[in-house]
Amino acid sequence: MSELLRDIIEVSAFISGDEEEPLLIVEVEALSASAGWVNIRLDPHIYITPPEDGVQDFDLVGDRPAGNETATTLGDTDPAAIEAEWEGPLDDWVVGVRIHAVNNMIEDEIFDSWIEDEEDVEAA
Numbered sequence: 001m002s003e004l005l006r007d008i009i010e011v012s013a014f015i016s017g018d019e020e021e022p023l024l025i026v027e028v029e030a031l032s033a034s035a036g037w038v039n040i041r042l043d044p045h046i047y048i049t050p051p052e053d054g055v056q057d058f059d060l061v062g063d064r065p066a067g068n069e070t071a072t073t074l075g076d077t078d079p080a081a082i083e084a085e086w087e088g089p090l091d092d093w094v095v096g097v098r099i100h101a102v103n104n105m106i107e108d109e110i111f112d113s114w115i116e117d118e119e120d121v122e123a124a
Contacts, residue, residue: 002039002061004102006079007031013097013108015090022090024110026097028060028083035080036065042086042099054095055107060084 010029017023026042040062051057062082096109 002043002063004100005030005037005040005060005062005082006033006101007103008060008099008101008106009081011097011099011106011108013110015110016087017090023087024056024090024094024097026058026086026099026108028085028099030060030082030084030101031079032062032082033079034065035078037062037080037082038065039063040082040084042084044086044088050091050093054093055098056091056094056096057098057100058086060099060101 008028008030012027014025015022016025028042032040040060042058043061045057045059090110094110096107098105098107
């Protein structure tokens with residue numbers, strides 16, 4: 001069964017693809033409670049109505065290592081560095097992402113890279 005991971009260290013969210021089919025890419029560096037966690041991923045929250053703040057929430061989750069059922073997510077074991085990435089279509093209401101872990105959450109704004117590209121061309 002999947003559980004929230006321990007701590008988020010860094011979040012990076014950006015836009016890729018083209019203007020017709022933009023992709024949202026989210027990369028996370030984090031710590032798990034111990035080594036050996038598997039199936040580490042970002043699970044996006046599903047909304048019926050987009051949130052007013054325009055922030056897409058994700059849970060950073062994974063599966064506890066086999067035989068480590070007694071260690072708690074907040075445990076006293078040695079933490080291990082992990083990474084996770086999510087890629088999917090960019091909804092037009094999204095202005096940022098918020099990643100949730102057991103001990104913290106981190107937000108990152110996204111920006112429209114095409115607007116910056118157009119400004120660079122106009123400035124030249």
